[in-house]
Amino acid sequence: MRSARVVGLMAVVLAGAGLAARPAVGQEAQAPVPVAADALPAAIDAIKGEYAAAQQQFQASIEGLQDEAAINKAYDERYPQAGPYVTRMESTLAGHEAEPAAAAGLAWIVQNAETDATRSKALESLHAHHLASPEILDVVRSLAWDPTPASEDYLGRVSREAPGRDVQGEALFALAQRKIRACMADPPDKSENAEIAEQLLGRVRQEYGDVASGKHTFAERVVPYFFELRHLRVGMTAPDIEGTDVEGATFRLSEYRGKVVVLDFWGFW
Numbered sequence: 001m002r003s004a005r006v007v008g009l010m011a012v013v014l015a016g017a018g019l020a021a022r023p024a025v026g027q028e029a030q031a032p033v034p035v036a037a038d039a040l041p042a043a044i045d046a047i048k049g050e051y052a053a054a055q056q057q058f059q060a061s062i063e064g065l066q067d068e069a070a071i072n073k074a075y076d077e078r079y080p081q082a083g084p085y086v087t088r089m090e091s092t093l094a095g096h097e098a099e100p101a102a103a104a105g106l107a108w109i110v111q112n113a114e115t116d117a118t119r120s121k122a123l124e125s126l127h128a129h130h131l132a133s134p135e136i137l138d139v140v141r142s143l144a145w146d147p148t149p150a151s152e153d154y155l156g157r158v159s160r161e162a163p164g165r166d167v168q169g170e171a172l173f174a175l176a177q178r179k180i181r182a183c184m185a186d187p188p189d190k191s192e193n194a195e196i197a198e199q200l201l202g203r204v205r206q207e208y209g210d211v212a213s214g215k216h217t218f219a220e221r222v223v224p225y226f227f228e229l230r231h232l233r234v235g236m237t238a239p240d241i242e243g244t245d246v247e248g249a250t251f252r253l254s255e256y257r258g259k260v261v262v263l264d265f266w267g268f269w
Helices: 037-062 068-078 083-093 102-112 116-129 135-145 149-161 165-183 192-208 218-231
Strands: 242-244 250-252
Touching: 037 068, 037 083, 037 102, 083 102, 083 116, 102 116, 102 135, 116 135, 116 149, 135 149, 135 165, 149 165, 165 192, 165 218, 192 218
Parallel strands: none
Antiparallel strands: 242 250
């Protein structure tokens, strides 16, 4: 439901640079302007800031709306499209793709591109020039959720060719996550995707277990994914759990075996 969308907002202040525009909702992004290599970081931040500001202004314009139909209509008609900003970013980076600062702009294009062709072009530039950059990590992690076969091929290449073990591990882990999602509805006793996922998780644990990934190591991160793969797929017997009912009595899920049971898991993050 669009009314539940969370719009990521980023406030960017480029003091003295004269680059931070604040377009009104629905206003077109500014026309591309060639930049020198030394001005690249500020130009990239300016485009990202303009798009974030447009999103923020849109969010402010619908604040207080209660009618879901009106909210959906606003999103359909007035939500700032990324396309013009992506075009500006591409023009800004043209000829500067190998500059270290360009990695941030290319990663932003991957996250916001509206066509596969545009995304693929940015990915190839990142692969050619920035496999050792910090920005590649977030890109690799995002591709775990991208369903296109091209992204899977890309992750395979990164896992083999990236110079850093952290990037290699993230790419292999992203491939494993993709395969796990692909096999969740497969028969428990027959699934090629499940077999591949098991192998990939095993490689991540064996080859990159000591490498940090976020607040944990890969050895720690693969544990819940192994559990999900081996116990939580459709057709498997649900793991037994214990809880307390509204009257304070303790019960176990296994006590209801053979009956229709609806489990509602929720929490705060």
